[in-house]
Amino acid sequence: MRAVLRHLPRGRTALAVALATGTVLSGAALLATSGALVTNASLRPESLLVLLPLITSVRAFGLSRAALRYVERLVSHDVTLRLVARLRTDLLLGLVPLSPAALTGVRGGELLARLHADDDALQDVLLRLLAPAAVAVLAGSAAVVLAAAVHPGLGAVPAALLLLLGVVVPAWADRAGAPAARAVAAAEEARGADVLDLVRGLADHVGGDGGATALAAADARLREQEAAERAAARVAAVATLLREGVPALGLVAAFVLVGGGVAAGETSPLLLAAAALGVLGSFEAVAGLGAAWPLAGGARAAGRRVEALAATPPAVVDPEGPGPRPAGHDVAPVDVGVTYPGASSPALAHLDLVVRAGEKVALVGPSGAGKSTVLALLLRARDPSAGRVLLGGADLRRLPLDEVRAASAWVPQEPQVPGASLAGNLRMGDPAADDGRLRAVLADVGLADRAADLGLDGWVGEAGSRLSAGERARLGLARALLRPAPLLLVDEPTAHLDRAAGAAVVSMLAREPRTVVMVTHDATLLDERWRVVVLRPPGTPPGIP
Template sequence: MTNGQAFHRLLRMVAPFWKMVLASVLLGAATVLSSVGLLGTGAWIIAKAALHPPIGDLNVAIVGVRFFGIARGAFRYGERLISHDTTFRVLSRLRVWFYAALEPLAPARLQRYRSGDLLARIIADIRTLENFFVRVLAPPWVATLTAVLLTGFLAAFAPRLGLAWLVFFLLAAVAVPVWARLRARRAGQVLVSRRAALNAALVDHVQGLADALAYNYATTQRRLALRLGEEILGAQAAMASLEGAEQALQILFSGLGMLAVLLLGVPLVRAGALGGVTWVALVLVALSGYEAAFGLPTAAAFLESNLAAARRLFELVDAEPAVKPPAHPAALPAANDLRVEALTFRYAPDEPPALRQVSLDLPEGKRVAVVGPSGAGKSTLIALLLRFWEYDEGRITLGGRDLRELLPDEVRSRFAVVRQKPFIFSGTLRENLLLAAPDADDARLDAVMEAVRLADWLHTLPQGYDTDLGGQGLQLSGGQRQRLALARALLRDAPILLLDEPTANLDALTEQALVDTLLETTRGRSVLWVTHNLVGLEAMDEIVVLYKGEVAERGTHTDLLARGGLYRRLWDLQRQNLVEV
């Protein structure tokens, strides 16, 4: 994406607030013109007073000084109020827009991004755009309006005065910002990219701190963070140095502009075409008018980092979702029979199939297990059922309707999921449970906690349901996390329960206890149990064995053991490992 494309897209986001932007520009110009009027009127009073005129000759000018002094403060306050209010409204709209665009990309299109990088885009890059609306967009319009009015004002006394002032104003307002932007281009890009890299590195460091300490890797991580921090400081120092040079050049050009008006006015005063008092006032008017140009180099310097942040945001949201909702979605069927027919799926066109010609039936109220070694395609099947990825070959039907004909969110409403590594949100126990059923009362929560055998643990918590579980629920044991995930699934009360390796990484006793709970609490529900552990599968109505993405065999637990195939070998291997333990 080019800078021009990013700039135009940012402008489109501001377009709904054009009235507020216009008001901000007009108030900004009024503030500068009030400063011009204040300094010019003050200079006129001082010069006129030197001639000892009657006091009545100064009354209007004295009132003018008071007016411009008060008006400047009032206009500046109004400009800041409206410009910042507009900025916060636009940023709020931008955050909502970005999240809404991000949600359909999860999880398929976000897997290649580091979590810290995503966090930097959501927070730091959007915060960077605050400068776009306050320091980049409005100042050029304020400067343009001021330049037109002051050039016309000075030219009314003598065209050469207006032309001379305008030449130096263009040098200060155009040449210096263009030079500043060219010099700031690399520093601005480095600042955005290194800040994102530092955020990503810090998130990785914090999340992996225990392993880093165990393997003496913390020093290396610290060095990386320090190096990125030094690069950010270097970019910031370059920006600060550039800002100082810009201010020096602008002061130079404003002084030269004032000097030009001063020198060009001398022959006019001698010829009687311009009064001496007026000439003094115009010199100060010319000097104060350059205030409108002083914010432009900063705008140019910030523009590069703003566009770099915008490109990072647009790069992400412009990605095509893995699953697109149908143009004319069908109504969600009442039945919940789930059928997979000859399903073949690849994560990328040049990759081998993760699933090949897989078929299975899950009638309402039945239990089906999908087993196999790691890498067999079990979790891929769950992701396809939840419409996280699109499938091209074969069919998946719900109540006789192909999932591609239904809205993805409506499809997911029929499923409750217990994952291998359930995510526990930082917050209270109640908040984590109400994620599945926001309207559930304490009686319903109590029933679910009793069902998943967490009632005794609940009574030990100091604040019951309002106990904070800590960051990502790290205070919970593996068994407690899985049972809490099961409680959420039961609260959702969806007709189909998807269990994706729910007993992985648990010890044998905890695993058997959780399996007993699962079998007890899911009676009468449709259950698709994806696992490589074969505990509790005697209760399944059918077991589908996957190997390298294909169905190797299917049947009941007893039938598969009797056949002596892959399932029997997996069963014998697990029993042998259990005996050794």
């Protein structure tokens, strides 16, 4: 919520509220003057001149209501669009430093559903919460004062009924509907995550039991959501009934209170019609509060979640002041230890390693020995729990993060291949690379034929599904090769390749002029150009590989 208030342009917001209040009052005045006009016309049909002021008023209020509503919509939507743009930018910019390490363990679908829902809830705050609340107070107060001016007792009627309709009914509906609303939100979130997981793993599901289990689970989820929505709809139906019924009470009260005076000949009949219809029209002041009440809870919760995401500490942060410039590109973990959050034992302990600029180092060792963790440290995707990682003698934590990231190109075990073109995927490595350069690097990683087949502008499929796992791995490698970084960090580049293709890739990496640190399980592909560093899980007795 604070995030919304911070981004709201105050002047335009006040203008939107003033215009909305004017619209409601114009509407009530239109009804009141119409009532007076009809009554007057029926009492004195012969005199058009007497009716002229009322006719003019009806026209004026009719036009002003429409004009005010139009301008109010323009202003309030303009404010909302500005708000959305600022909120979304903030949210996405906040996510960037959390990736990759601080988002480990977050379900992608849940994050997406939450961001989407929270974003929607927050963008409605002005249109459906703040503006309706302000209009209810301003227009409602004006209506009460005007009704009291017509008849002292009449002021109390809209006051009580507006409170009933604007506060009591929505508060009851919100309270009664809260469990169902929470269940709907939870079911939506879970369904979003399930569907994303289902789509991502469709091939595995189909290959298993033909997708039957996954579809049954999705069906159960949908039924849960349907039950929650039914419960919410029942409460909404009662609230709607009350919303429609309460204004009728105002009409009856006006007839009784002002009608008594008319019957006694103390009050003009014009005033009866004007007061009755004016009171009816004044209920528009609280029309927006029905939706505002539940939104208030939802927006507060959404605001808290967005702020919690914004407050999630990134795994690595930029240093306050720049440290000494690195002298060269030697990289060296010094007495480094890493213990992952929640882990009972360290993934790395007392690691010392110096990789000289231009050197080719192969990290080998059993699964879980911490090889990928070393690459994450060199890339500064995370910081060591103990010790330091040096680049050119400077602690990575003292260097600007951009500079550290610019020093290295990284190929993860399973590179992400967005569903773009081949060229689009490659240019993530170097946006300025021309087609010739792209073709050359594709040839380097053994993808020349596939590229000729697909075309540089060919679509690689959703998450690279038109490529084989080995081709996706090589595309990831090609992308990293395009990055003009002095340090190349490569995680298992041969995992999905046959022996000949793997040997070609390892040989190509050995010819690279820059420093290469490569994780591999296949030490038989290494020749004398590689320095082999064997990692063992901490606590492994010497001699056990």
